[in-house]
Amino acid sequence: MSWQDTLKKWTSFATLDEKLLDQLKKVSDDERELEDSFYKNLTFGTGGMRGVLGPGTNRMNIYTIRKAVEGLSRYIEENIVHAKERGVVIAYDSRYMSKEFAVEAAKVLGAHEIRAYVFESLRPTPLLSFSVRYLHAAAGIMITASHNPPEYNGFKVYNEDGGQVSLKEAGAIIDMVNTVEDELSVDVKEQTELENSNLLEWVGEKIDRAYLNALKTIQKQDNSDNDLKIVFTPLHGTALELVSKGLVQAGFDKVSVVEEQAVPDPEFSTVSSPNPEEHQAFEMAIELGERENADILIGTDPDADRLGVAAKDADGSYQVLTGNQLGTLLLDYTLSHLDEQERKNGQVIKTIVTTEMGRTVASHYGINTIDTLTGFKFIGEKIKNFEASDEQFLFGYEESYGYLIGSFVRDKDAVQAALAACEMANYWKKQGKTLWEALTALYDKHGYYLEGMKSLTLKGKDGAEQIEKIMKNIREQPFTSLGGLEVKAVEDYQLSVRQLFSEDLTEDILLPKENVMKFILEDDAWVCFRPSGTEPKIKSYFGVKTVSAAESKKLLSTIQDEVEHRIEEVLR
Structure with missing residues (x-):
């Protein structure tokens, strides 16, 4: 479907949430906003999905939550032993729609006869991780956008070990999510029905004490x-x-x-x-x-x-x-x-x-x-x-x-x-x-170790293309020196290859593939480039080591300026 077709599907949906419908009406003349809201589906990054609240397949709302939980439900039914009896723990933070999303998640799980343990009030992410282990649950869901601006919310999935889902698990869950053809028609059960059938259990104080x-x-x-x-x-x-x-x-x-x-x-x-x-x-x-x-x-x-x-x-x-x-x-x-x-x-x-x-x-x-x-x-x-x-x-x-x-x-x-x-x-x-x-x-x-990080935000479809352009340039035209220090090695985590120039040697990187480039310099200095998995950003990380605070600050500033100049050239 084109984004226009998807938009039409939403606006013609007879029981579309009234708040979301009102929001769509308010931006009906803003084609750029509508395109960004519908041109793609929210996807999992390093820990789940995160996005701006609002109507659309590329926004956080009850329908994108339902679709994600439907995919998760199908995954744990097929892959986790006794998933229905063990259930899923759900916690949420203080953001807009957090508790509503938690309840929506329980309603989808309930349609699969999977029990949901939902915290009675807001709780921290680490307590969610702890509670999955404490209750021996099949999975966990945390509704949060961490430290993002107020217009964001997010959805993080935890495995039965209490950790964020692995890349393999996330891939399998995404595959299941992609089998959900219509986010608007995901089956749910009502909250009262779930409570009466013990498919929704409110938890809190007992787990707090254990933690x-x-x-x-x-x-x-x-x-x-x-x-x-x-x-x-x-x-x-x-x-x-x-x-x-x-x-x-x-x-x-x-x-x-x-x-x-x-x-x-x-x-x-x-x-x-x-x-x-x-x-x-x-x-x-x-x-x-x-x-x-x-x-x-x-x-x-x-x-x-x-x-x-x-x-x-x-x-x-x-x-x-x-x-x-x-x-x-x-x-x-x-x-x-x-x-x-x-x-x-x-x-x-x-x-x-x-x-x-x-x-x-x-x-x-x-x-x-x-x-x-x-x-x-x-x-x-x-x-x-x-x-x-x-x-x-x-x-x-x-x-x-x-x-x-x-x-x-x-x-x-x-x-x-x-x-x-x-x-x-x-x-x-x-x-x-x-x-x-x-x-x-x-x-x-x-020794005086000093680090820095520069984050460049490039929003929307155009921004994603610019981030891809920056990484392509760095990968195809790698730095040979920075701050007067020679590059000793280049690590390309997308190709899982480390090139050691002084020894004319190539090694395998025994870590999962990811779109990351790292340059190892002389004197324990390094620079790393990484697009964020959950935000429209590309991050540049820096590390240096000298014998004094003043020298480290000077060297760090020099390297950061050179990198910033390079990125500006690419964007021009």
């Missing part, structure tokens, strides 16, 4: 004697209750919450973006921290799988740590508090765009580091694989503020990370250091 109990296993020390002052902001999302209870349970009672950001709000009205990766999200936390003379500021994104932290520098000003910096600190703290037996056969897992400083720190403790593709799903898969070997998971993280300490969750967990960060801050405070000073000591010991 909080599991949190005790990641503590490395007794925190009962502490005077640590903490400021916490959930950024209008899902983390308030679990983080607050977890901190008290761990012995931290001097916690000040940014009240203006404690209330769930789909508009995220106090921030330009509810993303702890962006420093503006910490403005209110910093103001409260200065009034309270707090030792550490912690902030979680709306679905509480990412954590940001700010700590005082030598001048007493709060500095927001990067994901790489916080990850390295947490890694060092975790490994330093394990004895020799606990480290035995231990493995640290990071992604290919995460700082190389983590590998250096892990090596210092005699621990091996494994690289995965970008996306925590790959870290979760590795943890699952360890169950069949003598390898032991010790820590996993990625540069985009995702961390995991305890494997009772199989996705990044900001609740775990929040508790670990506060415990770590308390430890270093007793040593007379702030987290910033502890980080500086790590740089002095291991």
Whole structure:
């Protein structure tokens, strides 16, 4: 069908949702908007599908949700043992339509006689992962668009291990979704009927208690004697209750919450973006921290799988740590508090765009580091694989503020990370250091690693074509040097090939294929290019290492400028 035919099918559908029909009428003269809404179907990326709310096959609405869940239902019926009895767990965040989408998912599952466990109120993504394992469910669904703008929502699928579905599983689910010919005619059962037949069970407090109990296993020390002052902001999302209870349970009672950001709000009205990766999200936390003379500021994104932290520098000003910096600190703290037996056969897992400083720190403790593709799903898969070997998971993280300490969750967990960060801050405070000073000591010991990331948003059909053009140019005309540093190797993850120029050698990359290009430079520097799987963006990642902060900043800036100039030339 052409997009015009699909649009006509929707507008002529007799029982089309009235809100969606009204929205279509309002944009009836905007051909560009209509084309973008209907020219394709929303597709799965690294963790599911995510898109702008609204009518159309390329938008998040009850019909695209129904189609996705119909495909998932068919998949688990064919591939998961006792799927109907085990059921599917569904959680949701504070975004527009999140609870409605959760109920729609249950209504489709119910039409297949598959039980749905739906949380009675909003919950974090890591709790969804935990609950799939806790309930021995066949799968899990998380309704969230993470830290995207308010007009977005999303749909993430979790497998029976509690991890995001693998590439193979996602491919099979997509195949099933594609067998759904008409998203407007997917069978559903009504909520009341599902509740009366026990096909929809509302869950909550019991799972919360089990998760909080599991949190005790990641503590490395007794925190009962502490005077640590903490400021916490959930950024209008899902983390308030679990983080607050977890901190008290761990012995931290001097916690000040940014009240203006404690209330769930789909508009995220106090921030330009509810993303702890962006420093503006910490403005209110910093103001409260200065009034309270707090030792550490912690902030979680709306679905509480990412954590940001700010700590005082030598001048007493709060500095927001990067994901790489916080990850390295947490890694060092975790490994330093394990004895020799606990480290035995231990493995640290990071992604290919995460700082190389983590590998250096892990090596210092005699621990091996494994690289995965970008996306925590790959870290979760590795943890699952360890169950069949003598390898032991010790820590996993990625540069985009995702961390995991305890494997009772199989996705990044900001609740775990929040508790670990506060415990770590308390430890270093007793040593007379702030987290910033502890980080500086790590740089002095291991070298000044510095990373950066540039994200270019190119929306719509035209934007997708431009992103493809950029990747094609980089692949066909690869860099030979950047910032005065020679390229030593090129890794093409789409072709699964690594070219080592100094040795005139070609190696296979033993990771799943993905449209990613990485350039390894002299002196431990690197650059990586990756189109996002869930957003209309292409991301450029950078890493350097020198002997000082000033030199690393200068080198990083030079390399970033050269890359930016190259991309601008391609787009012209």
